[in-house]
Amino acid sequence: MGSYVPVTEKDREEMLQRIGIDSMDDLFSMIPDDVKIKGGLDLPGGMSELQVRRAMEKMAAKNKVFPVMFRGAGAYRHFIPSIVKSVISNETFLTAYTPYQAEISQGVLQSIFEYQTMICELTGMDVSNASVYDGATAAAEAVAMCRDRKKKKAFVSMTAHPQVVDTVKTYCFGNEMELVLIPEKDGVTDLDFLKENLDKETACVYIQHPNYYGNLEDASAVGELAHECKAKFIMGVNPISLGLLKTPREYGADVAVGDGQPLGLPLAFGGPYLGFMSCTSEMMRKLPGRIVGETKDRDGRTGYVLTLQAREQHIRREKASSNICSNQALCALAVGVYLSAMGAEGLRDAACQCTSKAHYLAEGLSRIGFTVENKGEFFHEFVTSSDRSSSEVLKVLEESDILGGYPLDESRILWCCTEMNTKEEMDTVVRILEGGAESC
Amino acid sequence: MLIFEKSKKGRHLSLLPPLDVPAVELTGGNQREQELHLPEVSENELSRHYSELAKKTHGVNDGFYPLGSCTMKYNPKINDEMAGLSGFTEVHPLQPLHTVQGCLEVLQTAERYLSEITGMDRMTFQPAAGAHGEFTGLLLMKAYHHARNEQNRTKIIVPDSAHGTNPASAAMAGYSVVSIPSREDGCVDLEKLREAVGEDTAGLMLTNPNTVGLFDKNILEITRIVHEAGGLCYYDGANLNAVMGTVRPGDMGFDVIHLNLHKTFSTPHGGGGPGSGAVGCKNLLAEFLPVDLTEGKGAYYFVDPEHSIGRVKSFYGNFLVVVRALTYLLTLGKEGIPEASTHAVLNANYMMACLKDKYTMAYDEICMHEFVMSLKDLKKDTGVSALDISKGLLDNGIHPPTMYFPLIVEEALMVEPTETETKETLDEAVEVFLQLYETAHKDAESLHLAPLHTPITRLDEVEAARHPKLRYEII
Numbered sequence: 001m002g003s004y005v006p007v008t009e010k011d012r013e014e015m016l017q018r019i020g021i022d023s024m025d026d027l028f029s030m031i032p033d034d035v036k037i038k039g040g041l042d043l044p045g046g047m048s049e050l051q052v053r054r055a056m057e058k059m060a061a062k063n064k065v066f067p068v069m070f071r072g073a074g075a076y077r078h079f080i081p082s083i084v085k086s087v088i089s090n091e092t093f094l095t096a097y098t099p100y101q102a103e104i105s106q107g108v109l110q111s112i113f114e115y116q117t118m119i120c121e122l123t124g125m126d127v128s129n130a131s132v133y134d135g136a137t138a139a140a141e142a143v144a145m146c147r148d149r150k151k152k153k154a155f156v157s158m159t160a161h162p163q164v165v166d167t168v169k170t171y172c173f174g175n176e177m178e179l180v181l182i183p184e185k186d187g188v189t190d191l192d193f194l195k196e197n198l199d200k201e202t203a204c205v206y207i208q209h210p211n212y213y214g215n216l217e218d219a220s221a222v223g224e225l226a227h228e229c230k231a232k233f234i235m236g237v238n239p240i241s242l243g244l245l246k247t248p249r250e251y252g253a254d255v256a257v258g259d260g261q262p263l264g265l266p267l268a269f270g271g272p273y274l275g276f277m278s279c280t281s282e283m284m285r286k287l288p289g290r291i292v293g294e295t296k297d298r299d300g301r302t303g304y305v306l307t308l309q310a311r312e313q314h315i316r317r318e319k320a321s322s323n324i325c326s327n328q329a330l331c332a333l334a335v336g337v338y339l340s341a342m343g344a345e346g347l348r349d350a351a352c353q354c355t356s357k358a359h360y361l362a363e364g365l366s367r368i369g370f371t372v373e374n375k376g377e378f379f380h381e382f383v384t385s386s387d388r389s390s391s392e393v394l395k396v397l398e399e400s401d402i403l404g405g406y407p408l409d410e411s412r413i414l415w416c417c418t419e420m421n422t423k424e425e426m427d428t429v430v431r432i433l434e435g436g437a438e439s440c
Numbered sequence: 441m442l443i444f445e446k447s448k449k450g451r452h453l454s455l456l457p458p459l460d461v462p463a464v465e466l467t468g469g470n471q472r473e474q475e476l477h478l479p480e481v482s483e484n485e486l487s488r489h490y491s492e493l494a495k496k497t498h499g500v501n502d503g504f505y506p507l508g509s510c511t512m513k514y515n516p517k518i519n520d521e522m523a524g525l526s527g528f529t530e531v532h533p534l535q536p537l538h539t540v541q542g543c544l545e546v547l548q549t550a551e552r553y554l555s556e557i558t559g560m561d562r563m564t565f566q567p568a569a570g571a572h573g574e575f576t577g578l579l580l581m582k583a584y585h586h587a588r589n590e591q592n593r594t595k596i597i598v599p600d601s602a603h604g605t606n607p608a609s610a611a612m613a614g615y616s617v618v619s620i621p622s623r624e625d626g627c628v629d630l631e632k633l634r635e636a637v638g639e640d641t642a643g644l645m646l647t648n649p650n651t652v653g654l655f656d657k658n659i660l661e662i663t664r665i666v667h668e669a670g671g672l673c674y675y676d677g678a679n680l681n682a683v684m685g686t687v688r689p690g691d692m693g694f695d696v697i698h699l700n701l702h703k704t705f706s707t708p709h710g711g712g713g714p715g716s717g718a719v720g721c722k723n724l725l726a727e728f729l730p731v732d733l734t735e736g737k738g739a740y741y742f743v744d745p746e747h748s749i750g751r752v753k754s755f756y757g758n759f760l761v762v763v764r765a766l767t768y769l770l771t772l773g774k775e776g777i778p779e780a781s782t783h784a785v786l787n788a789n790y791m792m793a794c795l796k797d798k799y800t801m802a803y804d805e806i807c808m809h810e811f812v813m814s815l816k817d818l819k820k821d822t823g824v825s826a827l828d829i830s831k832g833l834l835d836n837g838i839h840p841p842t843m844y845f846p847l848i849v850e851e852a853l854m855v856e857p858t859e860t861e862t863k864e865t866l867d868e869a870v871e872v873f874l875q876l877y878e879t880a881h882k883d884a885e886s887l888h889l890a891p892l893h894t895p896i897t898r899l900d901e902v903e904a905a906r907h908p909k910l911r912y913e914i915i
Contacts, residue, residue: 001772001774001775001779002772002776004514004516006861007862015789019793021806024786027786027789028686030805031687032657037686040685043556043777044770044773045773052767053522056766056767058542059542059545061527064531064535065531071535075532075754090494092494092495092499094499094515094708095499095501099711102899103831105498107495107496111711113442113910113912114442114443114444116910117444117911120911126911127910131713133569133572133758134568136751136753137568144612163754166750166751167751167753170579170730173582174575174582175612216466242472243472244471245472246473250473266529267530268760269531269543270755271568271760272714272758272759272761290712291908293904293908294909295899295904296899298898299897301896301897310905317617319611320611322608323572323611325570325571326570326715327712327713328714329710329711329713330711330713331713336443337486339478340443340478340481341455341486343478343480346455349456352459352464353456353459356462356463359464360464376468377466377470379466398536403532423460426461
């Protein structure tokens with residue numbers, strides 16, 4: 001069996017003697033016998049490191065790693081610079097806990113302060129927290145932070161990622177906010193529905209931009225409608241797109257959230273990722289989660305500390321703004337390194353490459369009979385429809401080790417391109433599908 | 441110095457090749473106008489910057505970390521290496537099922553191990569952290585009561601010794617919180633519990649061993665009282681490291697639990713996340729679990745429980761954290777799991793025995809995996825507080841215990857050594873604690889000033905909260 005217990009037989013005897021008991025069993029005498037496990041756990045025996053390695057490698061080998069990928073839908077394959085992996089595998093960053101003891105946690109605290117600054121820069125907002133679990137929970141927390149005594153209704157656009165909508169829905173089952181789903185019209189949020197239905201009980205309106213289908217929303221118009229009835233405007237954004245696109249602030253948002261995964265985190269079968277949350281200074285004290293602030297030490301030196309804790313659960317208990325007490329610190333560290341490595345120019349370049357390649361593939365696919373559904377501008381995702389069955393199209397690509405777009409249904413596919421996709425790969429997709437059309 | 445202050449226009453890394461297709465620019469008023477300021481640095485500077493920050497941080501790898509309730513055990517290196525296998529890291533969460541069978545096998549195997557350890561029937565890995573698990577578990581309870589048309593069950597009973605997340609999670613789940621006072625020994629007061637339960641009781645949230653490090657002997661009676669009133673019992677798994685292989689929450693009468701894989705199952709805390717707050721439940725709640733449960737033998741697939749509460753997070757949770765935890769579970773196995781727990785308890789009792797002649801223990805009896813000291817007397821005698829002793833520990837390379845928790849103990853320090861520390865490490869730490877005790881009596885002032893040998897001294901937290909400066913202003 002494997003073990004990480006360093007106490008030897010001799011240590012154990014000395015320790016029991018010091019405690020003043022005879023056996024290890026005496027340590028558990030306060031547990032009534034009738035609840036104790038009889039006969040041990042029904043589990044396989046432990047293993048040596050080499051055996052464990054073989055077992056885990058065997059499982060990993062059962063997964064297929066696609067060398068070429070055109071799938072996004074909430075998780076994106078981007079280039080991750082080596083420096084990111086190097087920094088986050090540092091043993092100290094990896095094994096530290098939440099920086100409660102500021103004097104020996106300045107490294108983690110400063111990295112979060114830098115991360116907060118970068119998120120503010122990206123989104124154009126005043127304040128960022130230290131991150132939450134992922135983009136979906138960030139959206140749900142953002143909706144919850146807009147609630148007040150008289151405003152308990154949340155409008156969420158159905159053009160947002162379905163898993164984000166589902167997560168918000170679950171949180172609303174908890175906090176008993178009323179959720180109103182805004183229908184989709186021509187691939188974007190239905191503004192007429194908003195005009196007719198927003199009222200003074202509305203706490204917030206949430207849209208995703210670019211939305212699930214890759215489309216750009218008329219975000220400013222949504223923001224204006226929300227503000228007319230004194231509701232908050234929340235935008236879910238793709239952080240890479242902010243290299244090119246207007247910031248949520250420029251569109252008039254009060255809160256900006258999103259998933260930070262594209263900024264240096266691997267696909268990893270869905271996690272760990274990170275949710276970023278930022279807002280206007282007006283909403284600062286409603287922002288949930290950890291926040292790091294700058295201050296001075298006794299000798300006047302600049303230092304960083306967890307702050308505004310009066311909002312938090314360990315002080316406020318049931319009156320806290322949220323129960324959240326951790327962040328995704330190591331992921332926030334990765335984001336900080338990624339954005340520093342890319343710089344503003346690099347991020348703009350990545351965003352531009354994403355857009356350009358998505359348009360190149362869309363054009364190629366439309367040449368061979370797929371209809372591109374997106375009517376207006378799109379970022380790095382787009383939807384095609386075709387009379388060819390989606391599963392058949394994707395199967396043909398899979399045979400060539402290509403993970404095609406995400407099938408929305410049997411006729412529509414959601415494609416994604418990033419800077420990782422080369423012209424040659426996209427030409428190959430078009431060529432394979434062109435051939436497939438002939439054989440159909 | 442901040443990375444922004446090291447920035448100089450014109451410096452950059454060469455990361456991406458030139459664009460190989462025609463450039464497309466977005467128009468239509470969607471172009472960013474606000475200037476974007478990100479650091480412009482070389483890779484060398486960037487690398488050194490973070491090496492410097494790492495030096496100003498204390499991890500489990502840097503020294504003893506007896507932070508009560510947080511189970512800062514050693515994080516085995518093979519766990520990280522396995523989580524870094526490209527077969528796990530390079531897999532898209534929405535790949536066809538037949539291409540991700542290994543991932544589903546990880547989830548199902550981890551579920552099997554952890555269900556056996558906890559005595560639960562089903563488990564979800566979607567929740568990302570302990571508090572997220574609590575929220576999820578409470579929603580299962582809510583869905584259960586609603587399905588039985590008992591919407592009137594709106595109250596969650598939480599002992600006053602509970603973790604702060606318990607009442608906060610209950611509030612997020614739309615419950616009102618009934619706080620019941622604990623007995624002097626931190627255990628549940630059965631009379632108070634009987635008074636508190638009723639037709640409006642949705643359930644009870646409890647940690648056992650409790651937050652003072654004692655196992656509540658009356659546990660079967662406690663869960664019986666709640667069940668008889670029609671409520672459900674929620675187990676906060678923060679303290680599971682004491683009892684794995686000895687007793688199971690399921691056998692104590694709990695219906696739903698969360699685990700902190702980042703505590704009990706050795707995955708690194710990463711400076712405050714990512715963790716994993718897996719939620720397990722008995723069959724009576726399984727139909728309400730979040731979507732995407734793993735099913736199948738040999739060929740695995742996802743199912744959505746019939747009356748699922750829905751989704752609490754994207755995809756399947758912090759998957760790579762589950763990979764690490766499974767690596768640990770396979771390593772320890774049937775015998776290693778109880779061995780870890782019994783030695784966590786041994787280490788805690790040994791340290792307590794070595795300290796109790798000087799320091800006052802909140803409860804002077806055999807403890808579980810952690811113990812609580814009260815520095816009330818020391819403070820009265822010398823003016824040296826739990827905070828001062830903690831700061832004194834910093835100067836000695838030891839991460840302090842959890843301070844001022846549980847709230848029911850004055851000047852509390854909660855010490856959890858974990859099973860992965862040697863007797864020598866414990867002896868050295870005891871020596872430091874005893875020296876600080878002496879210093880408190882001889883030179884209290886020096887402890888009020890501590891720490892002196894850390895990168896910074898005590899920070900002005902009041903100023904930080906009064907005039908929040910939460911980002912670097914780029915000039």
